Amino acid sequence: MTRLSLEGVSVAYGRHRVIHDVTIPTVEDGQLLGLLGPNASGKSTLLRALSREHPATGRITVDGRAIQDYGHADWYRAVAAMPQAPPSLSALRPVELVWSTARTLDLGLSDRALGARIDGLFASLGLEALAMAPLATLSGGKRQLVGFALAMVRDPDVLLLDEPTSALDLYWRLSLMDIVRDRLATRGGVGVVAVHDLDIAARYCDRLALIHRGRLVAAGTAGEVLTRENLAAVYSVDSEITTDAAGRPDVRVLRVAHPPE
Numbered sequence: 001m002t003r004l005s006l007e008g009v010s011v012a013y014g015r016h017r018v019i020h021d022v023t024i025p026t027v028e029d030g031q032l033l034g035l036l037g038p039n040a041s042g043k044s045t046l047l048r049a050l051s052r053e054h055p056a057t058g059r060i061t062v063d064g065r066a067i068q069d070y071g072h073a074d075w076y077r078a079v080a081a082m083p084q085a086p087p088s089l090s091a092l093r094p095v096e097l098v099w100s101t102a103r104t105l106d107l108g109l110s111d112r113a114l115g116a117r118i119d120g121l122f123a124s125l126g127l128e129a130l131a132m133a134p135l136a137t138l139s140g141g142k143r144q145l146v147g148f149a150l151a152m153v154r155d156p157d158v159l160l161l162d163e164p165t166s167a168l169d170l171y172w173r174l175s176l177m178d179i180v181r182d183r184l185a186t187r188g189g190v191g192v193v194a195v196h197d198l199d200i201a202a203r204y205c206d207r208l209a210l211i212h213r214g215r216l217v218a219a220g221t222a223g224e225v226l227t228r229e230n231l232a233a234v235y236s237v238d239s240e241i242t243t244d245a246a247g248r249p250d251v252r253v254l255r256v257a258h259p260p261e
């Protein structure tokens with residue numbers, strides 16, 4: 001059982017503080033937390049703090065243990081992050097990149113087990129035919145799927161995804177989120193995903209945290225966070241919110257009120 005909690009977290013780049021004292025209710029095993037907020041609100045920065053890529057103050061714990069107390073090997077076995085940028089153009093082929101990443105991290109798998117895991121991932125992401133194509137020849141969306149495979153191959157307890165569907169078509173956007181949800185439901189662990197798409201957020205995330213200028217505006221269920229007032233305050237839009245058949249909020253933006261400050 002994995003749990004993730006953040007209490008009083010602040011993050012700065014040099015002297016410029018961009019995350020201010022953020023506390024988010026504990027993300028319980030099997031749950032996916034969505035980070036929402038305008039451009040430059042601090043979603044990627046918070047994910048970098050969660051992945052230990054950038055230092056933070058306050059307290060971030062995985063299973064009750066402060067993240068800085070994890071040893072290097074334990075940490076990289078427990079947590080995998082998919083950054084916003086897809087793997088950069090390289091002479092490697094997708095399958096080589098995923099193999100070499102997995103081997104570098106020493107996941108404790110035999111070649112056979114690792115091969116089966118990679119084959120399964122590539123099949124679920126529709127990448128089999130591209131597995132041996134030079135990465136540089138792949139489309140942006142396909143490279144984003146390879147980036148997702150790089151995080152998933154580690155089978156982490158904590159999966160951190162920074163706008164994982166931004167380059168994907170409708171089919172793969174939903175399929176990738178289905179894979180994340182299914183995995184959390186069957187294997188357990190927790191996920192945190194930065195998203196701009198409110199429909200994806202409402203449909204797939206168990207909890208949402210809305211961030212504006214580095215501060216938490218609201219955290220809770222989609223119904224609690226996606227309110228007309230919150231969307232007006234954060235995104236400067238007038239919206240109409242109804243509830244769909246599954247009880248989730250359905251946001252229809254009526255107009256942009258004024259440019260976000």
Ligand SMILES: Nc1ncnc2c1ncn2[C@@H]1O[C@H](COP(=O)(O)OP(=O)(O)OP(=O)(O)O)[C@@H](O)[C@H]1O
Nearest residue numbers: 013018037038039040041042043044045046084194
């Ligand atoms: N490496 C860095 N050095 C200095 N400032 C940074 C760095 N990375 C991000 N920032 C600043 O931190 C703030 C938050 O940026 P961040 O990328 O976390 O926002 P975001 O919510 O992920 O945005 P977007 O939705 O546009 O991806 C911005 O003001 C940004 O300019």
